[in-house]
Amino acid sequence: MDKAGNIEEVFQQLRRIVHALDTFSRTVEGSFGLTAPQLWALWELGHGDPLSLKDLAARMQLNPSTVVGVVDRLELKKLILRKQDSADRRRVCISLTRAGESLRAKAPHPAQGQLLHGLQAMSASEVREFHRILGKLVKVMEADGLDAQFFFKERD
Amino acid sequence: MDKAGNIEEVFQQLRRIVHALDTFSRTVEGSFGLTAPQLWALWELGHGDPLSLKDLAARMQLNPSTVVGVVDRLELKKLILRKQDSADRRRVCISLTRAGESLRAKAPHPAQGQLLHGLQAMSASEVREFHRILGKLVKVMEADGLDAQFFFKERD
DNA sequence: AAAAATTAATTTGAACACAAATTATTTGAA
DNA sequence: TTCAAATAATTTGTGTTCAAATTAATTTTT
Known part of the structure; x- marks a missing residue:
């Protein structure tokens, strides 16, 4: 195959990989109750100290406004805790609940x-x-x- | 770097590629008025005969219910035409309008x-x-x- | 031919994802 | 010190994506 042909197929391949990742995300949601972004956030939050929303967004390489929604849903499921930062009241301090920690331990790798x-x-x-x-x-x-x-x- | 390290970075790389594609889609939207999926649909529709929604979805490797929305927005922009198929009235026949054809000629490659x-x-x-x-x-x-x-x- | 199964398109409901605008708070400059 | 600029989180609005349910039409079975 020539270069142009290979390039055309690489597009297809990457498209299929992205699609497979999306499908996997939905599979995880079905059998685990968390979507891939939720799982990923849980993972980052369990790495060490609590994070601000901005920092969590940075780690996930997502727009903060996107992460608000993800965090909302994790909060609804009582897996994380939102608390106002006492040092800087603009910030929120996001940490795992007991339930969040225990789920994280059982969770698939977010990768x-x-x-x-x-x-x-x-x-x-x-x-x-x-x-x-x-x-x-x-x-x-x-x-x-x-x-x-x-x-x-x-x-x- | 060892294999595990390479794998970890490959995740990052693929994530960044997906992100870059998304960013590009928005750039195109800003300067061209069409998102990447809309452009892609326009591209497929200009390849030859009109397509049914199902066939268009198959070519785009997307769920038909997703494509309904994309086609809705192209129709609103008067770039495509929805017509009931006379042979099988369940089907719709989607074709480019004059404006759609002319835009397609000027459009960036959907890839x-x-x-x-x-x-x-x-x-x-x-x-x-x-x-x-x-x-x-x-x-x-x-x-x-x-x-x-x-x-x-x-x-x- | 009438009833059942299938098919095509759509609607509905959920989750992402972004940019732009808003609100509350903090920091910096006049 | 007061006013302006910057920052953190959120809201709003648009678009993408899927699965599941719905509607209309066709095909198959009985």
Whole structure:
């Protein structure tokens, strides 16, 4: 296959990986009661000291406004506790409840099972190579000054 | 770095790629007026004959109920036309309007610019290798009989 | 031909995800 | 010190995504 063909298929493959992750998230929700983002938040919160919403959002690499909703739902399930920070009353202090801690101990790794399984099935050198290539890709994709207008030209 | 470390970073990398794709989708929306799924649907619809909603959903690898919303918004923008199929009145026949066709001609490739850019920056052999590794990953991730319960064990 | 099963599209309800606007609080400058 | 700027959390509004339930039409079975 030529380069263009490979690129076309890589799109498909990444799309399928994202889709598989989403499907796994829903599977976890069905059998565990938590979605992947909720599980992930629980995981981060159990790592050490309580976090502010902003810090939790930063760790999850999500917009704070998104995390508000995730935290709302965890609070409803009584897995976390929201408390106003006494030092800075703008902040909230989010910590696990007893129930949250115990669930966290039983929970699947938030890194999402199928992907983990897939990577573990590879040899170390293959994972290394994959890592190297992804690194290049991320670098280019996140590069500054990439003008979206650039892509707006006739095709097909 | 050892295998476990590489795996941990691959998670991060994939997360960042997904995030970059989402960001790009919003950039396109801002400067073009269409989100990535809308653009993608427009693209598929311009490929040839009109499609039923089911067929469009299949091409986009999305749930039909998701595509209803995407098509709704394209219809509101007068870029597509919904018509009842005369042969089978359960079906709708979705086709581009004149405006839809002209927009499609000016539109960015739905495969999402930054990723395309990133892949084009690689050598052919690198893309080939990436394609090979992703293929393995997809295969394992989509493998049947993978019990989600399997991942529910103590960790950390 | 009438009843049952299937199919296509849609609606409903839940969760994400973001940006932009808002509110409350704190920090910094005049 | 008072007023302005910045920060933290939240609300609001739009869009994506799915599964499950619903509606309308077609196909199959009896």
